Amino acid sequence: MTKQTLPQDMEKELAVEARVLGSYLIGERIDERAVALYVKAHRTIPFVLDEKDQRLLNLLLKHPFLLGSVDGGLALVKRRSHLRKKLYYLLAILETIPRYSKKFLSQKRPFWAAVLNLAFFGIRGVMRALTGCMLYILI
Amino acid sequence: MSVDYEYVVIGSGPSGTMAAQTLIDAGRHVAMVDVGILGRDYEATLPQGSYEELRRTDPNQYRYLLGDQFESVDWDDIKVGAQLTPARKHLAREVERLIPMISQTFFPMESMAYGGLGSGWGLGAYVYSDQELARAGLSSAAMRSAYQVVCDRVGISAGQDDVSRYVIGHLANTLPPLQMDNSTQQLYKTYQAKRRSLNKRGIYFGNPAMALLSTPFNNRKATRYDDMDFYTDRDRAGYRPWITLNVLREHPNFTYLGGLLALRFYEDETSTFVEVLNVHTNQSRTIKCRVLILAAGVLGSARIVLRSFKKDVRQLSLLCNPYSYLPCLHLRMLGTPLSAQKTSMAQAFMIYDEKNAGNDIVSMAIYTYRSLMLYKIIKEAPLDFSDGLGIFSILQSALMIVGIHHPDAPSPKKYLRLMEKADSPTGDALFAHYELDGTEAKQVAQKERTVRSIFAGLGCYPLRSVRPGFGGSIHYAGSLPFHSSELAGTTSSNGRLHKTRSVFVADGSGFNYLPAKGVTLTLMANAHVTALNALAHE
């Protein structure tokens, strides 16, 4: 059941969080509708960050450029981390925003362009995961 | 002696509704005992339009895609039912509370929904061959005509191609086949180029038989190919048991008793008594009838029988098709979007009949992936979400999901028992154990390897096999097997439960063998036959 409200400053923090995590996920400033849904999800779904996840989240809010690596590292070493759960819910929400539908529905492109794009995301994903694992150990 | 009802049918799934319709058609008075949970109505939130159009335009799509309470966004590991969309989420509601299951080895899906699991079934409607019917203990003459009755009630679209003899057999009056999408058509072309050598190896490819209308039928509309099948039954193009049930409820001889969980039954010289629990008030009461028809689903009927024969029957057998799915990459589709117009259901059907003898075939239902949304598969990749999105948005149109079913036969390692559980409303829980023996496990593994190589040979490259655990096929049978002698916990060939006078079993509990095909069309046909047998028994 939806909790009616969250404390106001908490909702504000969640909105800031949504904007940071969202622009990492889709590479642009996110729609305010997505922000509102992210806050709504926090009224409904439990997100329980352990101490280390909370420290990571604080770090990421200050240094968003680390998000890809931390996310990639967690995908390898702590798949069910609730920090990733937050990203996952936001990803689901973004998928339902019409403005971003192009990013989620397959687009026509030449075969070679598809292969090149796959290679780019694949290589970047592996690099991010490796640096993320190191970061995770260090933090 | 007066009874409350002439016939009582327990369960509103495909089995129960078909049995009830046959009894009503024969002029009998029927009451249906059912829990009957209804879904949240997302219909009102759903504008007209295809999945792709809605994705591009509807600002409120999160409501029916994710759910108002985000109930469809599942963070846990993949389990049976994880794919249920908000409109179908009610299928799993109240199951853990009302009919708990204890098992380390068996993870079935059951439902207390109005229309049972049939409110979310994938509509794959396949006949069993005479050989398969005989192994299951079913009469092929009776079943052939029953298949036709059911086909004429529900409407089945199917092709005339290499798999027809496996999927529709002797059925007449089928509707034209459903359109395949572009990825599946491409795969079909590759198959046709290699057809002779594949057929020699026992591999056949063609249209699935689907209880989804390709043309209008019985006041129902044809599919719009809008790829919204997981989100709405708006046009009733797909057959759902509640379609029949809603019509039956208008009939003066039919009474629907919702909110009731049947616990057990007993008989005296003239009547049968069913003890039921009101799931809202927790009050129990007894309903008196002349004939009782059990159609609570194989696991549901097992619970009722185990409670009713507590002293004489402690353990029942169990059948379930071993199941896995194989995501594959159909590389030719890279860079080409899927057809805008498609159904969300199985696009094609494949048979692996190793010895070309129709024995122990393996079946494969082929799906393409779009309307279950991308975020669900991105989660499964060991990658950061942003690169996962980049990769899967490109791979999506090339992704094919092959659902592989294997046949199942009884063994001492597959069984059900009732256990005490004080905190459940019935005071008990069903315990299940399911394990393949060495030979069975070897066969499954070997056939899966062959399936992988078949798909690779068609240019559709398998990624890892996903095994949702035993029970994941959602095809169950064999708990009250057909038996020629009057043995408690078994069923006679006409569907009467042994050691009872007037209790009949209309779901799949009697089957002695479970071929590797969707079981539901056969469940419905068997329910019709059982109802006829009950009438003949009067």
Ligand SMILES: Cc1cc2nc3c(=O)[nH]c(=O)nc-3n(C[C@H](O)[C@H](O)[C@H](O)COP(=O)(O)OP(=O)(O)OC[C@H]3O[C@@H](n4cnc5c(N)ncnc54)[C@H](O)[C@@H]3O)c2cc1C
């Ligand atoms: C997602 C999904 C996809 C599927 N795809 C296919 C497919 O493509 N092809 C295919 O052949 N099959 C498919 N199936 C399986 C199919 O749904 C089942 O085989 C079928 O519904 C079984 O019918 P049934 O009537 O025997 O039992 P159920 O559908 O389980 O119905 C049992 C009914 O009994 C009621 N009940 C149970 N216990 C009690 C009790 N104690 N008291 C009162 N009522 C009770 C329940 O509420 C329910 O209404 C699929 C299932 C799912 C969930």
